[in-house]
Amino acid sequence: MRALIFRHYFNQALDHFTFKQGSAKWLQRYFIYDGYRNGASKSPKPIFFYAGNEDAVDVYVNFTGLMWELGKEMDALLVFAEHRYYGESQPVGPGSLHKDPSYLSIEQALADFATLIYHVKETYDALDSPVIAFGGSYGGMLAAWLRAKYPNAVQGAIAGSAPVGAYVSRHNPDFNPSDFWEVVTYDARPEAGAAEHCRKNVHSFFQAMLANKGRQSFWQQLSDVFQLCQAPESGQDVENVAYWVQGAFDSFAMGNYPYPSTYMGGALPAWPMRAACEHLAQMEPSQEDILQGMAEAVGLLYNATRDQPCYNATQLVGPAGPGDTWLFQWCTERAGQELPFYPANGRTDMFWDQGKYDEEQIRADCMKQFNVSGSGDWPVISLGGFDFSTASNIVFSNGEYDPWRIGGITRDISDTVVAVLIEEGAHHLDLMFSHPHDPPSVINARLLEAAYIKKWVQEHSARKPLQKPFGIS
């Protein structure tokens, strides 16, 4: 079915909020699938709009099964929009980030989407079609904000695993970034299907790393066991390896799906946290056993294809996602980031004490790398953080196993802004294609999302006219 999808480019404004002379335009990429729209349904046919996030939009076309499945059922027009500065959507030409990253901001991206939606509605003779925004992770944040900020453009939003409140800011006091690692640890409990001694052994691993990080003999041992391309040459190198290992557990938690998936980058097995913990299951392992077990565990992510000759793990761990662009968004508006900026504490989690969230260090690093500095304050002022009390028509879904739920809306806020917690769910499992191994919780979450969407669609078609044409009497 996806063979018929159409790729389009829309002539988009470079800067929606200032008025430069000449006012440059650029081509934003989006995909449209209209194969369902000719369906026989008599109900109003909606537009499903994916709010693209920090990757080429193809990824979201291929993975957002919910839009395809529900779109078919509801005769929807499917639209997948690419976020500026990702994929082919390069506002100032190829490699835009390095030419001029200025125009990369959440607010500009939202304005792109709102403008594109109006364009699609006109192009497809769909002015009266209700628009439902979808998105996962940062895309889910964008979908929710699109509904909150441009309610004229979208009638509702499905925000999968959207950490809208993940901002360290004096204006958003309820967010604690260290909780992230507590959820990762939560996933390694026996109650979550993991081996009984896993958490203890993971913790021991990091304790051993810290205790031995200054010892040259350990550097060689670590290099041999983990097949590092280059042996550590300092305590800092060992620490970098520790962060690299921690990063694998991050992926095991976010990607803790009930079936094998490539979504997190590597080709992870089903229930990857459980699979990893199988290698760390011994009751009283030696330090050698733990190192060996951990090497096998992280290999699930880093060497899934079994063709990795060695690992470059002594370098400072970079950001997840496609590199610099996402890091720029972290530096300016603190878009989602966990490693190494969200510190574990080694007490409520199985990692080690990484100190406090260090705003000053973050700013200094960002100034060094991009010559810009931001903070969590402006995004909270601009976008509200956890505060969706005045919004409407949003389903926020969060997975029990997904550490990003610490920044998500996990309680119903009103009759129309609702939260669904997906038991045994990882990072926006509900957005994926249906699978025989889906737990009942995600099947129910999708049914609930479908019910809300149908309600929003009906309400839209039953809406009153906005304003009577003017009459002086």
Add this chain to the structure above:
Amino acid sequence: MRALIFRHYFNQALDHFTFKQGSAKWLQRYFIYDGYRNGASKSPKPIFFYAGNEDAVDVYVNFTGLMWELGKEMDALLVFAEHRYYGESQPVGPGSLHKDPSYLSIEQALADFATLIYHVKETYDALDSPVIAFGGSYGGMLAAWLRAKYPNAVQGAIAGSAPVGAYVSRHNPDFNPSDFWEVVTYDARPEAGAAEHCRKNVHSFFQAMLANKGRQSFWQQLSDVFQLCQAPESGQDVENVAYWVQGAFDSFAMGNYPYPSTYMGGALPAWPMRAACEHLAQMEPSQEDILQGMAEAVGLLYNATRDQPCYNATQLVGPAGPGDTWLFQWCTERAGQELPFYPANGRTDMFWDQGKYDEEQIRADCMKQFNVSGSGDWPVISLGGFDFSTASNIVFSNGEYDPWRIGGITRDISDTVVAVLIEEGAHHLDLMFSHPHDPPSVINARLLEAAYIKKWVQEHSARKPLQKPFGIS
């Protein structure tokens, strides 16, 4: 009491939505009055925030009586913020418009206000204080949008005579700019207290102008009767005089207050439309009578102080307000404008047929003057036009006599977005200081606004915490 008002400057971002290296700041002016905040009231003490519009903010400090009177009653902290590029708030130095007008946009101004509100709350140890936005005209639009777009920053808005829907756009089909002149004409009816034959005579005046505009003898007559500094030398000059006369009726309608007021620029008498019509009251006047009557009528506005030696009326009529800055906002985001862009038709109004609203001509003129072009489309996408169906806690007030009500919200949209039509009211009469000549309608409107504000304040103090701190169990 206003002697104690404090002038402040806030270090504001130049561009909230892009991330330039170096990230310039500038000083935004605002006024604060904290004399009421020490009052004995036990209720939560709110912050009243004036969303400054297209003039130096002093004007709004001096004229927004509702904030002073209600602020005293409610022990409010009063804040009056100046809009960027007006008054002393010059983002790129004195005369910013001519240096670089790029950063003048509605969205930037709203972001300024939201940021400033957080700053004031911190500075005045008022983090829990509910904030109520006030504004009249474009300021009322800003107040309403501030509530709609930054509901975390303001808990409610009083939007006086705010033509939020005054956008000619395919996305906003219910707005017809010509209706503006129909309301002006409505104010000249006997039912509105004007002389019986006024409308007919006004219409005759413009008919005579059109019929004679090519005649040299008429040019001299017109110049003599109106005391023009320079006699017309072309039909175009006569037409310019006609627009200039029409502009006076615009002011008589917007400024049709029940007492003398300087708010519209000149020192208008009470009920200026009635006063103007007194000069155009004859049943069967000669053409000379009509010219003479009209000259006296427009003198109410243009020569209120009786010291004008002659009028420069043959030049093309410029925009109302402080000139270029406001015109730039018209050119980019179609901020409020009536003359000469909103065409009268001479059928449903007492003026003459001025053709269609000419988007192409507007763009061409704007390109010529500022080398930028905008349209009504983007502001409607960005701000929603008439669509406030998802907003909450806004009172939209509109005056029966105010032509800007054609772009206002004049019907209740929900329980919390309500409309009040002020009978015999002109342009945001409700925001002015109380006056013995106030009609009952405006007294009631202010009571209703006060009741809503008190409700919003109470609801804010009774609000639930946003999100429970994270707990994994």
